[in-house]
Amino acid sequence: MSEENTPATPRIGHPVFARFYTRVSQVMERRGMAEHRQRLLAGLAGRVIEVGAGNGLNFAHYPATVARVVAIEPEPRLRAIARHAAKAAPVPVDVTAGLxxxxxxxxxSFDAAVVSLVLCSLPDPGAALKEMLRVLKPGGQLRFLEHVRADTPGLVRWQRLLDTTVWPYLAGGCHTGRDSAAAIRESGFTIDRLERFLLPDARTPVSFHIRGTASRPPRDH
Incomplete structure (x- = not known):
């Protein structure tokens, strides 16, 4: 679906963040994020919707068992970079505007949904997760890779300070201290696997991440 066919989609532009994220994300890839993306997507098959594709760094890691990826990205500069990345992907990837x-x-209509470093920046992550639940087939998977709330009261206080002052304005709406695992459960998914890790490998307000798999319950659940 092209942008021309989605006139109701508002234009969401974060030009400064788009340039900043494009540079910083490449550093993160070299420091270990690429490996986490590979693990995130391993074993996927069928039709996949990726929500918040950013600059398309996941695309190179999709396994050949994936029939097609529909990648949603509202930010126009990141979307343009993602479309370029899609040309080199090992599976067909359609990049489109959307919320x-x-x-x-x-x-x-999809066998799996993917979110990576997205739930932290959405105005209403619960609504977005319910949308992913809607478009997944019963039993379909949600693969998630997110940075989340810290595990000590002191760092949580730092996250709250960042999230209520400058960080969302500098980082495209990002919030450092969200409990995304809880949001996934509360939206109706069942979490099947959850791993926690630090990236970078130091205890800072932005280091805490989770990676895992959740599933939409079958119809008779």
Missing amino acids: AERLPAADE
Whole structure:
């Protein structure tokens, strides 16, 4: 689906963040994020919707068992970079405009959904997760890779300070201290696997991450 066919999608522009993220994300890839992306996507198959594709760094890691990826990205500069990355992907990738809270997809039309470093920046992550639940087939998977709330009261206080002052303005709406695992459960998914790790390997307000798999319950659940 092209942008021309989605006139209701508002233009979401974060030009400064888009340039900043493009540079910083490459550093993160070299410091270990690329390996986590590979683990995130291993074993996927069928039709996949990636919500918040950013500059397309996941695309190179999709396994050949994936039939097609529909990648949603609202930020125009990141979307342009993602379209370039899609040309080199090992599987077909369609990059399109859209909002996580109103996915341009039919009910139960995908085998899996992917979010990576996205839930932290959405105005309403619960609404977005319910949309992913809607477009997944019963039993379909959600693969998630997110930075999350710290595990000590002192660092949580630092996260709250950042999240209520400058960080969301500098980082495209990002919040450092969200409990994304809880949001995934509360939206109706069942978490099947959850791993926690630090990246970078130091205890800072932005180091705490999770990676895992959740599933949409079957119809008779």
